[in-house]
Amino acid sequence: MTAGAPTLAETLTIYVARQLRDDDVGFTGMVNGDASAMFGSAIPLAAMYHAQLTHAPNLTLLLAGWLTNPDISKLETMPDSEFMASLRDLDADALINAYPAQYRLRRGDITVGFSNGAQVDAYGNMNSVCIGPHDHPKVRLVGPIFQTEHLAFFGREIIMMPHHDWRNFVEKVDFVSAVGYPGGVAGRRELGLDVGSGPALVITPLCVFDFDLESGRMRVKSVHDGVDPAEVRASTGFELGDLSDVPVTPAPGPADLEILRTRVDPRGIMLSNANPGEAR
């Protein structure tokens, strides 16, 4: 069961787990659709649960903003809906049913979050509202939902993009529904956004991005094993600079893989349903 090279989903799960701290309160929503569910929900959930089992036993996992520290390993199928019965009845520390919830969003109780969007731009601004002009959109999307708050209030946001394409990695998004670093960290401060919030990483099927906090622009931090940096450049709608020295995204060690396969996702329902690499 534990034999075999890591899949991309496993590599990214362990990569994300290593970003998490013992004192984190981590928030992820339920995202749907094969590749989107993998990037938006399965990898963040598995990573937080893995961190709880290894270096971060005190991490608080907030599923969909209302289920605290659920036992992810007991999931029989991957939930595809935010308030479905199987999720409500999952073994957990707390079922938060009050509105407003117990966590103090505006005060920064949530220290790490995961989100995705239809578009993300060179400064980490996100769009889940529309493609084309707002008044006569070419595609009307869902809406700002909780994305605005993710990037404004959560300590650090890990943007999980299931598709890496020049059409969704653009120089400027069609509608800014959540703010990255226009003008860098200084720019965020001028906009009245709290220092210490904002996107930290952007993870795609091809690479990991972080941000130059002075200019605010996204830059390639690593490319995944087997990915040609030229493919990253061709798939990105903004300038990436010199990619000749970019390292490879680190692979998980055998001990981490073993825990992932036997204790986090023992039924193989989270990380095996789809190969996110196919979503390119």
Next chain:
Amino acid sequence: MTEKPAIKSKLISLSDAVSQIADGSHIAIGGAALHMHPMAFMRELVRQRKRDLTVLGEIQGVEVDLLAGAGALRRVESSGVGLERYGLARNFRRAVEHGEVVMADYSDTMAMDRIVAKGENLTFWPVSFIGGTDIPRYLPDLVEFDCPITGRKLYAMPPARVDVAVIHMPYADERGNVLITERRLMPQSQDLVYARAADRTYVTVEHIVSHDFIRRSPQLNHLPAFQVTGVIEAPWGAHPGSMPDFYDYDEGHMEEYVEASKTPEAFDVYLERFVRDAGDEATYLERVGIRNLLKARKVVL
């Protein structure tokens, strides 16, 4: 000695309740995405051919899509409209792209806070976190101002207009006391925010119960009768969405719904069969079919 007034019954029929909704009303609708929406009430709005409605709430779904597909909507004021695993809400998407429905885009907490502001009778709610977004650009009633205490740049967001709230709940008595099962979900608490903010509140329920039933579990009465305008018995009232402790969402019917919503013509056929020609909720449920309904009852109690 003056005569003692009789205990009032707030129990009314679905058609009578909906006949009290004027065209052009601003309605806060309970539920989220595929869950806990007052769908029986939505279908009756369509049967009575209501027009120019403005719908508000947070995370809308199949209820807004149905109204959009029936041409009953003018405006949506919310943080989003979507059908979760079924993707974008196609009727809604088409109506916005064709300019038939206007979407006012708020973030999740903004969408709630403007309803809270209405319930608290405030003149505005301060919003601190939307600098740099395009949200205020398309919401002309927001006013930028400097905080009089700290000087921080804020937006003043006026309270929402909420003529009516419509929510779907487990139980109510004839007087209008509304009881929620113990292991409720967060959207049901948000429904209570809508109910307490609105000028008038209609509650559809799975079961009408006796007043004694309510008094045996008063700790679960989250909406005492004085806050309720009318209660309506509507079993399977959230169908094809879910209702905690009663049924999960109906996958079979949702697939049929989503397929129909791909074109206006197909959706009109859907509306005729399941809503308009069906004429009432009993016929709707007959046409949905007992097999779909039984499958949706796979709820662990």
